[in-house]
Amino acid sequence: MNRHMITQKSKSHLFQILILLAILAAVSLLAVGIRNIGFPVGNIVVVYVLSILLVTRFTHGYFYGILASVIAIICYNFLFTEPYYTLNVYRKEDIISIAVMLTASILTSTLTSKLISTSKLSADREAQTNMLFQITSAIAKASSVADVAALSVQCLSNLINDDVACIVNSDSNKKIMMYSSQPGVSHIQSTEIDNDRIAQLTSKKKIVPIGDQSKQYGLLCLPLQSPSEKQNQDGLISAIATQILIAMERENFSEEKKLANMETEQEKFRSNLLRAISHDLRTPLTGISGTAELLLYNLENEEDRKLAEGIFEEANWLTQMVENILSLTKIAEGRLTLHKQMEAVEEIIAEAVKHAQKVAGGRNISTEIPDEVLLVPMDGKLILQVLINLIDNAIKHTDQNGTIHIQVNQMSGRVWFYVSDNGSGINQNDFPHLFEPFFIARNANRTSKSGAGLGLSIVKAIIQAHGGHIFAENNDTSGAVFKFYLPLKEHVDDGI
Amino acid sequence: MEYNASFLIVEDDKQIRMFISSSLEMQKYKVFCAVTGQEALNMFAARNPDVIILDLGLPDLDGLDIIRRIREYSQVPIIVVSARDQDAEKIEALDAGADDYLTKPFSIHELHARLRVILRRKETPAIDTATSCNSGDLVIDSNAHLVYLKGKEIHFTPFEFNILALLVKNPGRVMTHSKILQTVWGSYLESDAQTLRVFMANIRRKLGEDPANPKYIITEVGIGYRFAEE
Numbered sequence: 001m002n003r004h005m006i007t008q009k010s011k012s013h014l015f016q017i018l019i020l021l022a023i024l025a026a027v028s029l030l031a032v033g034i035r036n037i038g039f040p041v042g043n044i045v046v047v048y049v050l051s052i053l054l055v056t057r058f059t060h061g062y063f064y065g066i067l068a069s070v071i072a073i074i075c076y077n078f079l080f081t082e083p084y085y086t087l088n089v090y091r092k093e094d095i096i097s098i099a100v101m102l103t104a105s106i107l108t109s110t111l112t113s114k115l116i117s118t119s120k121l122s123a124d125r126e127a128q129t130n131m132l133f134q135i136t137s138a139i140a141k142a143s144s145v146a147d148v149a150a151l152s153v154q155c156l157s158n159l160i161n162d163d164v165a166c167i168v169n170s171d172s173n174k175k176i177m178m179y180s181s182q183p184g185v186s187h188i189q190s191t192e193i194d195n196d197r198i199a200q201l202t203s204k205k206k207i208v209p210i211g212d213q214s215k216q217y218g219l220l221c222l223p224l225q226s227p228s229e230k231q232n233q234d235g236l237i238s239a240i241a242t243q244i245l246i247a248m249e250r251e252n253f254s255e256e257k258k259l260a261n262m263e264t265e266q267e268k269f270r271s272n273l274l275r276a277i278s279h280d281l282r283t284p285l286t287g288i289s290g291t292a293e294l295l296l297y298n299l300e301n302e303e304d305r306k307l308a309e310g311i312f313e314e315a316n317w318l319t320q321m322v323e324n325i326l327s328l329t330k331i332a333e334g335r336l337t338l339h340k341q342m343e344a345v346e347e348i349i350a351e352a353v354k355h356a357q358k359v360a361g362g363r364n365i366s367t368e369i370p371d372e373v374l375l376v377p378m379d380g381k382l383i384l385q386v387l388i389n390l391i392d393n394a395i396k397h398t399d400q401n402g403t404i405h406i407q408v409n410q411m412s413g414r415v416w417f418y419v420s421d422n423g424s425g426i427n428q429n430d431f432p433h434l435f436e437p438f439f440i441a442r443n444a445n446r447t448s449k450s451g452a453g454l455g456l457s458i459v460k461a462i463i464q465a466h467g468g469h470i471f472a473e474n475n476d477t478s479g480a481v482f483k484f485y486l487p488l489k490e491h492v493d494d495g496i
Numbered sequence: 497m498e499y500n501a502s503f504l505i506v507e508d509d510k511q512i513r514m515f516i517s518s519s520l521e522m523q524k525y526k527v528f529c530a531v532t533g534q535e536a537l538n539m540f541a542a543r544n545p546d547v548i549i550l551d552l553g554l555p556d557l558d559g560l561d562i563i564r565r566i567r568e569y570s571q572v573p574i575i576v577v578s579a580r581d582q583d584a585e586k587i588e589a590l591d592a593g594a595d596d597y598l599t600k601p602f603s604i605h606e607l608h609a610r611l612r613v614i615l616r617r618k619e620t621p622a623i624d625t626a627t628s629c630n631s632g633d634l635v636i637d638s639n640a641h642l643v644y645l646k647g648k649e650i651h652f653t654p655f656e657f658n659i660l661a662l663l664v665k666n667p668g669r670v671m672t673h674s675k676i677l678q679t680v681w682g683s684y685l686e687s688d689a690q691t692l693r694v695f696m697a698n699i700r701r702k703l704g705e706d707p708a709n710p711k712y713i714i715t716e717v718g719i720g721y722r723f724a725e726e
Contacts, residue, residue: 279553282579286601287511293604294515298522319601339718342690344697346707347715353708367708373697375690381583381718406708 016059020068023058027051028075035080044080045101048072052105056112065109073102128236131159135240139247144255145217148247156222156240165201166210167193168218208241210248217248274329281322289315324454327385328437331461336382338465343380344373345408345415352387353406359392362400368407376415376486382462383486389455390419390482397480398423414468414485422479426472434472435460459484501615502526504545506536506562507577508555516549519604520611533557540566547614549607550594552578552585560585560592567593573614577602583718590672590720597670597719613668634703634712636664645703655680656699659692663713663723672720696721 031044055068077087081094089095135155142148149166157164193201201221208220220241225233292312299305330336346369356365387406394404398421407418426434433439437457463470463484470484503520507513508531517527528543530536533554540548548566552559563574575596576589586597596610635644641657643650652660658680663671673692674684681688696713703712714722 279579282600283509284511287509287515289601290512290515290519290604294519297604316601341686342693343717344693346697347693348717349708350710351715351717354714369708373694373707375693384717 016064019058020055020064020071023051023054024068024071024075027054027072028079031076032079041080041097044076045097045104048076048101049104049108052109053112056109056116060113060116062110062113065113066106069102069105069109072105073098076101128233131155132236132239132243134159136243139244142247142251145248145251148244148251149218152220152240152244152247156220160223162223164223165205165221166218167198167201167221169216206237208237210241210245212245215249215252217245217252220244270333271335274326278322278326282319285315285319285322289319321454324458327458328454328461331458331465336461336465338379338382340377340379340466342375343378343383345369345376346373348378348380348384348387349406349408351384352391355388356391356395356404360395360404363395363398364401364403365391366403366405368405370408370410374408374410374415376488378466378486379462383466386459386462386484387417387419389459393455393482394419394421394423394480397421397425402479410488411485413488415488416483416485418481418483420475420479420481422475422477425474425478426480431472435470500526501547502528502543502545503611504528504530504536504539504543504548506530506533506548506554507551508532508553509551512551515604516607519608523608533559533562536562537565540570540572545572546618547611548572548574550574550576552576552582552589560588563589563592563594573618575607575610575614587672587674587719590670591675595669610668617667617669634664636661638665643702650702652699652702656695656702659695660699663721667723670716670720670722676720 027047027050031047034043034047035041051072052065052068056065059065074087077089077094077098078085081089081098082091089098135152138151138155139148142151146168149168153164153166202219204224205221206224208222210217210220220237222237289312292308292315295308296305296312299308349367349369353365353367391404391406394402398404403422405418405420407420409416430439435456437454439453439456460470463486466486468484468486470482472480472482475481503525505513505516505520505527507516507529513529513531517529520527526545528539528545530539533556536548536550536554536557539545550559550562554562559576559578563576566572566574573596574594575598576586576594577598577600578586578589579600586599590597595614598607598610633646635647636642637644638661641652641654643652643657643660659676662676662679673689677684677688677692696715697707700707700710700713705711705713710724712724714724716722
């Protein structure tokens with residue numbers, strides 16, 4: 001490529017020198033004719049100055065003009081000053097005329113060549129402005145980042161009449177798309193490409209990154225330019241890259257906004273659906289359990305009462321199940337929102353115990369909590385649910401006259417809660433699975449209705465959301481201990 | 497329970513309406529039923545029941561609106577019924593003037609216990625701030641700002657006394673955190689709830705309560721407190 005350019009350049013030098021020599025030869029012939037006719041020599045000077053003008057017009061740069069001026073002077077001196085056909089000058093007026101002619105020639109050539117280069121520069125500038133305008137107006141209509149890339153590649157390719165490629169980082173799945181365009185054909189390819197293809201595309205090309213500190217949208221691959229063009233085009237290309245970046249940022253922003261809107265809609269839909277489902281399940285369940293309870297206390301026949309009791313228990317179990325599934329759905333969707341406040345541990349324990357006493361049967365429930373009031377940042381409702389689930393679990397694994405002990409203490413920035421029982425304990429094989437959803441321990445009390453194995457997984461999720469941790473172990477004697485801690489100091493959204 | 501008391505059940509689900517009304521009729525109470533909010537307002541005006549049992553999720557009117565409209569001209573006790581995950585609505589209903597709440601599914605035992613408390617409160621004349629009130633071993637003299645437990649005087653700070661007096665004057669009734677703070681402090685900030693818990697812990701200790709098994713002041717987690725009647 002470089003060699004090709006160099007030979008082209010030397011060819012053009014040769015060509016220009018030929019033009020120069022031809023013009024000067026023609027003018028010299030004309031001047032000889034003029035002299036032979038007998039016109040004054042002054043006319044010949046004018047004719048030579050004209051020739052310099054012509055040379056400057058048909059060649060590029062100061063060099064040829066000055067060269068032509070020097071050659072013209074030599075010709076003039078050689079042909080038209082005495083002694084003829086030598087480079088000597090005898091007469092004073094000839095020296096003056098040569099000096100005048102040289103000055104006039106050089107001035108003419110430099111002025112003309114300056115004029116030509118200025119007009120060329122302004123034509124270039126106009127073309128660049130036009131190019132920038134075309135690209136800007138084209139990508140203004142784009143409807144996506146990929147669209148921006150396609151339109152700018154097409155536009156650039158048409159304007160510079162060469163291959164242009166744009167590699168776009170697509171965030172959705174980190175695949176990269178490529179747009180390439182051939183001049184004249186206006187052929188746009190949009191394909192996923194791999195690293196090899198990127199290396200192939202970017203080698204021996206001018207690479208212009210499109211992006212800023214925060215985000216890289218892609219790369220623009222342009223043909224390499226000659227050093228002389230480089231100066232002019234660098235500014236233009238960086239201006240174009242900025243325009244492309246602005247357009248891509250605009251599209252990216254609008255896509256993000258669209259996506260956010262869609263997510264909000266989906267979220268709304270999901271939570272409405274959950275709300276509707278939970279309402280539609282709870283209402284009939286309330287009817288069933290209430291009616292069964294009413295029958296339970298009013299039926300005379302023992303057989304009938306047993307039936308009503310069955311309905312009552314099943315309905316309650318189903319209600320518990322619905323609540324657990326709703327909780328788990330919330331957790332799974334990451335919608336478990338904590339309403340943290342500084343809660344007094346004793347109040348939460350008291351509520352849990354109140355609940356436990358309703359369902360404990362003959363079991364003995366004891367508590368051991370610190371004397372001073374202990375305030376812990378937590379979502380009171382959820383930690384209450386944790387304790388209730390753990391107590392229910394203990395009830396499930398103990399017999400009618402078992403004991404359940406609830407203990408709270410404070411240790412090095414953590415508040416520990418213990419729920420221990422004297423039941424059957426935890427089977428060694430069950431330890432790894434205890435907190436998995438849908439896991440049911442082998443030795444669960446078969447006489448009571450067993451759950452779907454959701455309780456402990458909900459417990460774990462709630463505690464983890466609080467920044468705490470839960471552990472399960474067996475007592476020294478018999479039975480299981482579930483202990484968990486909550487961090488004592490944590491940022492609480494209490495508005496201070 | 498007291499004879500002849502009448503109840504208005506506002507509930508759009510037929511089965512729930514039925515078992516509540518049957519359970520009350522079995523105890524020889526008079527029961528009126530309304531399916532919609534509008535019907536409830538009309539029925540209330542026409543029948544003047546002693547207690548309203550109000551489901552918050554009605555098809556036509558917002559339960560809160562019904563409470564506010566009734567409270568414009570009547571102090572009839574209202575028990576609201578709502579789902580478990582509608583705490584915000586419960587609190588709003590209580591602040592709007594509801595007396596108590598039940599969470600679905602609720603047991604008939606629970607409902608009847610709450611109704612008994614409300615009827616008893618209705619029976620006894622409203623506690624005047626000037627008079628003293630007794631609740632078992634606890635005697636509170638609002639006038640003299642004195643508290644006696646088993647005949648022995650206990651010292652309470654003014655804030656503690658005001659909180660306790662507010663709860664005792666509304667036995668069985670759930671007082672939300674914001675209601676207590678607004679009454680005692682005159683303002684309510686989320687951050688004050690923490691202070692309220694400390695006050696409550698002190699009050700309980702002065703009353704000689706077992707914190708894990710309180711007898712007088714019952715916590716309604718996430719909602720407020722109520723003074724237990726027996």
